Structure formats: C-alpha cells, structure tokens
Amino acid sequence: MRLGENALFALPDIGFVARVGRSAEVADKELSVARWLAEHGFPCVHPTSTPQPVKAAGLLVTFWEYEPDSSPSASFTDLATLLRELHRLPDPSFPLPLLNPFPLMRRRLEAASGIRSEDVRFLSKACDAVEKDFHTLVASSPQQLVHGDAHRGNVLRNSHRTLLIDYEAAAIGPWAWDLVPTATAVSRFGLPPTEYAEFAHTYGSDVTMWHGYPVLRATRELTMTTWLSQIAQSGPAANEFALRMESLRKGDPEQRWHALY
CATH class of the missing domain: 3.90.1200.10 (Aminoglycoside phosphotransferase (APH), C-terminal lobe)
Known part of the structure; x- marks a missing residue:
C-alpha cells in the first residue's frame, strides 16, 4: 500500500493491514493513541485484537482493521x-x-x-x-x-x-x-x-x-x-x-x- 517511513501491506482476505516499522516505542504509541481515539468515538482506524506488536526480522509489525478507500477521495x-x-x-x-x-x-x-x-x-x-x-x-x-x-x-x-x-x-x-x-x-x-x-x-x-x-x-x-x-x-x-x-x-x-x- 505504501513504502515510506513505514511499509504498509494490505491483507484484504483476512481484513487486516500489516504496518512494518523499526521502533517499538513508536509502535506502542500508535496502538495506544488508536485505542484511546476509538474509546472516545473518534473516526479512526482500529488496531486488531491480535497480540501486538510482533517482532520479525528485527522489525516491528502492527495489525489494523482493513478499511478500503473509496471514491471520491477525501477533501x-x-x-x-x-x-x-x-x-x-x-x-x-x-x-x-x-x-x-x-x-x-x-x-x-x-x-x-x-x-x-x-x-x-x-x-x-x-x-x-x-x-x-x-x-x-x-x-x-x-x-x-x-x-x-x-x-x-x-x-x-x-x-x-x-x-x-x-x-x-x-x-x-x-x-x-x-x-x-x-x-x-x-x-x-x-x-x-x-x-x-x-x-x-x-x-x-x-x-x-x-x-x-x-x-x-x-x-x-x-x-x-x-x-x-x-x-x-x-x-x-x-x-x-x-x-x-x-x-x-x-x-x-x-x-x-x-x-x-
């Protein structure tokens, strides 16, 4: 999906997006922010219930609910x-x-x-x-x-x-x-x-x-x-x-x- 500061991979068959990064501190912060926003009813992407982040090959992977983008694009x-x-x-x-x-x-x-x-x-x-x-x-x-x-x-x-x-x-x-x-x-x-x-x-x-x-x-x-x-x-x-x-x-x-x- 995107290759920048992190790499994002869509896994639509299971309804996940895998987000691959380098920092455990950043991964933990992202998960905390997303869960807090969801608790307050803010329109955000939710992390999955999968135990995470997952360490793999020296990187950190977090998993998120897959939300397909639609047309027209956001304004x-x-x-x-x-x-x-x-x-x-x-x-x-x-x-x-x-x-x-x-x-x-x-x-x-x-x-x-x-x-x-x-x-x-x-x-x-x-x-x-x-x-x-x-x-x-x-x-x-x-x-x-x-x-x-x-x-x-x-x-x-x-x-x-x-x-x-x-x-x-x-x-x-x-x-x-x-x-x-x-x-x-x-x-x-x-x-x-x-x-x-x-x-x-x-x-x-x-x-x-x-x-x-x-x-x-x-x-x-x-x-x-x-x-x-x-x-x-x-x-x-x-x-x-x-x-x-x-x-x-x-x-x-x-x-x-x-x-x-």
Missing part, C-alpha cells in the same frame, strides 16, 4: 473537520512526547546515502537555524494532542465515513502544527487558494495569520525534504529532491514542489 474540508474534532478531545490519559520532529530529521540525515554530502550539510545547518525558535514557540503555546502529520494523504474515505489514519507522529503540541501542511500546500503543491480558504473556514482558523506560522512552515518543509532524502538516489525522487534543495538554498517560498506519494 481538504474532510481533513479540517477531522482536525477540529481531534483538537476538541480531552487530554489523553497516557503520556505522549512533546512535539519535536528534529531528532527524526537528524537520524534521517545521519543515515543518508546516495545524496550529495553538501546537501546533507545544508539540511543539518537549516535544522540548526530553526530548531531553537521551534522549541521556544512550542513551549510558549497552548499544548494539546496533535496528529503530527496531518495531510490529506492520511485521511481515508470508505463507503460511509472519513477516517484520520497514521498515528506515529502523534504528540502534545500547538494545534497550529496540524494545519501547516495544508497551508503550505498552496505555494508548494498548487492547492487553489479557494480550497485553502474552505479548509480554514471549516476548521475555524487560518494558521497563516498566526505569528508562529513562519517557524512552523520552515520546520515542516525540512521534515518533508529530509523524508524525501531517504529515497532520492535516482528517478523522480532524485529530481524532486534536487528541486527542493535548490528552492531551500535560494530561500524561495513560492517554488512549486511535487508530491510523489
């Missing part, structure tokens, strides 16, 4: 509705980490292969440049449960409802973090401003008007680019990585990027 207003509902939930009854994408970005860069060393150095310095401001912003903002990677690709629409999926980046942080991917999509991925306006209206706030938006946008763009660095050895991913690096070096916030997945 940005669907995403806004889900985020509005998510952010209205009470604080979770279990500990979650404070929002901090920088350790993951640095691990990606430390493990990078097949890309230019000067690109790795540039991205490392870019992380250094924004990290302090990011932590200051998070510490000074109201904090609550955030999805952590709230883009439309993590919304699934089946025959009768829309579901927010993928909880590996869930954390405690400012609500604005979950709105940044859609706001950024206007300049980076060609989202029509009218669709973004509908998203902001449905959620009830325009994150681009918030004083912390520039810091959150810069951080989000680094998370997207360091993710891409893992698969940028050849082909379309290499071309897209080169384009993103050029725009970041130039400080060009309007350069159009392209979604590969």
Whole structure:
C-alpha cells in the first residue's frame, strides 16, 4: 500500500493491514493513541485484537482493521473537520512526547546515502537555524494532542465515513502544527487558494495569520525534504529532491514542489 517511513501491506482476505516499522516505542504509541481515539468515538482506524506488536526480522509489525478507500477521495474540508474534532478531545490519559520532529530529521540525515554530502550539510545547518525558535514557540503555546502529520494523504474515505489514519507522529503540541501542511500546500503543491480558504473556514482558523506560522512552515518543509532524502538516489525522487534543495538554498517560498506519494 505504501513504502515510506513505514511499509504498509494490505491483507484484504483476512481484513487486516500489516504496518512494518523499526521502533517499538513508536509502535506502542500508535496502538495506544488508536485505542484511546476509538474509546472516545473518534473516526479512526482500529488496531486488531491480535497480540501486538510482533517482532520479525528485527522489525516491528502492527495489525489494523482493513478499511478500503473509496471514491471520491477525501477533501481538504474532510481533513479540517477531522482536525477540529481531534483538537476538541480531552487530554489523553497516557503520556505522549512533546512535539519535536528534529531528532527524526537528524537520524534521517545521519543515515543518508546516495545524496550529495553538501546537501546533507545544508539540511543539518537549516535544522540548526530553526530548531531553537521551534522549541521556544512550542513551549510558549497552548499544548494539546496533535496528529503530527496531518495531510490529506492520511485521511481515508470508505463507503460511509472519513477516517484520520497514521498515528506515529502523534504528540502534545500547538494545534497550529496540524494545519501547516495544508497551508503550505498552496505555494508548494498548487492547492487553489479557494480550497485553502474552505479548509480554514471549516476548521475555524487560518494558521497563516498566526505569528508562529513562519517557524512552523520552515520546520515542516525540512521534515518533508529530509523524508524525501531517504529515497532520492535516482528517478523522480532524485529530481524532486534536487528541486527542493535548490528552492531551500535560494530561500524561495513560492517554488512549486511535487508530491510523489
């Protein structure tokens, strides 16, 4: 189904999705978040009753109920509705980490292969440049449960409802973090401003008007680019990585990027 930070395999004959990852801590967090959301009636994908996570070949596998996606695809207003509902939930009854994408970005860069060393150095310095401001912003903002990677690709629409999926980046942080991917999509991925306006209206706030938006946008763009660095050895991913690096070096916030997945 998907090969990225994790690998997802559909097992429709038994109604499961197998999610293969590397971290027991992340797997346990995903399961805890999903079970808690289900207890609160939030539209999410449920883990199966299978004892899990399962260790296999040095990896961790979790199993989830298979929910086939249907047409039409979920809209940005669907995403806004889900985020509005998510952010209205009470604080979770279990500990979650404070929002901090920088350790993951640095691990990606430390493990990078097949890309230019000067690109790795540039991205490392870019992380250094924004990290302090990011932590200051998070510490000074109201904090609550955030999805952590709230883009439309993590919304699934089946025959009768829309579901927010993928909880590996869930954390405690400012609500604005979950709105940044859609706001950024206007300049980076060609989202029509009218669709973004509908998203902001449905959620009830325009994150681009918030004083912390520039810091959150810069951080989000680094998370997207360091993710891409893992698969940028050849082909379309290499071309897209080169384009993103050029725009970041130039400080060009309007350069159009392209979604590969």
